[in-house]
Amino acid sequence: MSKLTRIGVFYDGNYFTHVSNYYNYVHSRKSRLSIGGLHEFFKGRIALSESSEFELCKIVDAHFFKGRLTAGEANEKGNQLYFDRVFEDVLAYEGVTSHYSPIRGNVNTRTADKGLNLMLALEAYEIALQKKLDVLVLVGADGDYVPLVKKLHTLGTRVVLVSWDFEFTNDEGKxxxxxxxxxxxxxxxxxxxxxxxxxxxxxxxxxMVQGIFVLPPVEERETPKKSEARTYESTSVENSDALPGESHEGNILSLKTGYGFIEFEPNNLFFHHSNLNNVDFNDLFEGDRVSFTVEENEKGELVAKGVELME
Known part of the structure; x- marks a missing residue:
């Protein structure tokens, strides 16, 4: 009788979020990663590597570790609280246990990451030991995990390292x-x-690869509505009657890679995907009616924040 291959999956949540954002906003696939789809992919690769049957490769435990802003700071980021809760629901549905470490905006990112890496390593080793995992899938890329991998090998647990190498330029030119x-x-x-x-x-x-994405390929989705060509110059405080803090409504003029513009006299308003409320960027179409708050950025330009899709 064939032996069951017991698999544990451990996500470096900050790293996973970074990769998922890359595929959603930068890569041509324009979709987030699917937890359920990744689990099926992992089982398929392990079955191939272990010369086992797919049906006998079972994920018996899965954990997700991530730093999380306090409720107050997340609330100031518009849609952060909402999408955090949506993703928690996804993790729960897929049987993934969440581990969150509270962080504040002024905490050194590297220090916070090291603390989370240690949490993941301790939990992974303990569970591999207790549940006698045959294979442990590590979604991460940090060299801090090397001691964990070495210790897992002493238990006879093989480690599947799932990582990405890529480079891109964000909308700020960085x-x-x-x-x-x-x-x-x-x-x-x-x-x-x-x-x-x-x-x-x-x-x-x-x-199997197509299945690791939440949405189907772009060419298979509904064609977005088109708007008339308009200037993409920014509206500044000096050339507008609008004041920072005012609430307005308008139509989405254009959508780019992770950002867009809203029609707003005399030109238009820039908005970033992080300033959306209760809607994912990929669910927006050109021409959609939205409400928003006008704010001034460091360049003296008016931008839209708290952008919400109107019924």
Missing amino acids: TLTTRTAQDLIKESAYPLAMHDLVEEGIEDNDS
Whole structure:
């Protein structure tokens, strides 16, 4: 009788969120990663690597570790509280246990990440020991996890490293790079270079790879509504009668990569995906009617915040 392969999945939540945002706002796929789809993908890859049957590869435990802003600070970010709750519901539905560490906006990011990495490592080792995991899937890229991987090997637990390497320029012109620690790759039994696997799977229309995304390919979605061509110059405080703090309504003029513009005299208003309330950026179409609050940025330009889709 074939033996069951017991799998544990551990997510570095801050890293996972960064990667998911990349696919949602920067990559041509324009979709977030699906937890359920990833779990099916992991089982398929493990079955292949372990020369096992897919049906005998079972995820018996899964955990997600992430830093989280206090309720007050998250509330100031418009849609943060709402989307945090939506994602928590997704994790619960997929049987993933959430572990959150409260952070404040002025906390050093690297220090906070190290604390979360330690939390993940301790929990992963304890569960691998208690539940006698055959395989542990680590979604992360930090070299801090090397000691964990070494300790897991002493238990006979093989580690599947799931990581991405990519580089992109955000809407502020800043180049962001994600690289996996080489020592972590060398220590892992089955390192998966997901950036390559995803690109190859998309090109080959691999159903398992397509399944790791929440939305279908862009070409299969409903065609967005088009608006008339307009100038994309920004509205400044000097050339507008609007005052910061005022509430207004308008139509979405254009949608770019993670940001857009709202029709607003004399030109228009910029808005960023992080300033949406109760709606995902990918659910917006050009021409949609939205309400928003006018605010002034550091350049003296008026921008839209608290953007909400109107019925």
